[in-house]
Amino acid sequence: MNNEQQQIIDKVYEDALMEYGFESLPSTPEGTWFETVETFIYKCKIDNEFSERWGLKIEERELSLEERRKLANYDSVFVSPMTVESWDRNNIPTKLITTTKITKIESYE
Numbered sequence: 001m002n003n004e005q006q007q008i009i010d011k012v013y014e015d016a017l018m019e020y021g022f023e024s025l026p027s028t029p030e031g032t033w034f035e036t037v038e039t040f041i042y043k044c045k046i047d048n049e050f051s052e053r054w055g056l057k058i059e060e061r062e063l064s065l066e067e068r069r070k071l072a073n074y075d076s077v078f079v080s081p082m083t084v085e086s087w088d089r090n091n092i093p094t095k096l097i098t099t100t101k102i103t104k105i106e107s108y109e
Contacts, residue, residue: 009037
């Protein structure tokens with residue numbers, strides 16, 4: 001996760017804490033999901049209703065070998081082929097994490 005994504009998550013997490021009147025990391029009457037930002041992130045990933053409640057969508061998926069090849073800038077047939085092991089050694093990413101700050105607007109007519 002990059003710094004911008006972490007800042008978005010931290011802000012939403014802080015807003016969630018403040019909505020419940022907390023300034024630190026206590027448990028809530030509903031459960032203990034506030035104990036860590038990691039549990040907050042996990043719940044946003046797996047629970048759509050929870051994610052919508054806080055306006056934060058986090059999706060994570062594995063990159064395909066073709067996507068990793070592109071990230072490694074390996075397009076030349078003139079150099080020795082790169083292997084998955086060499087991508088791993090060179091820290092070529094294996095996952096794509098998408099963070100979306102959702103603004104929900106409801107209206108009644």
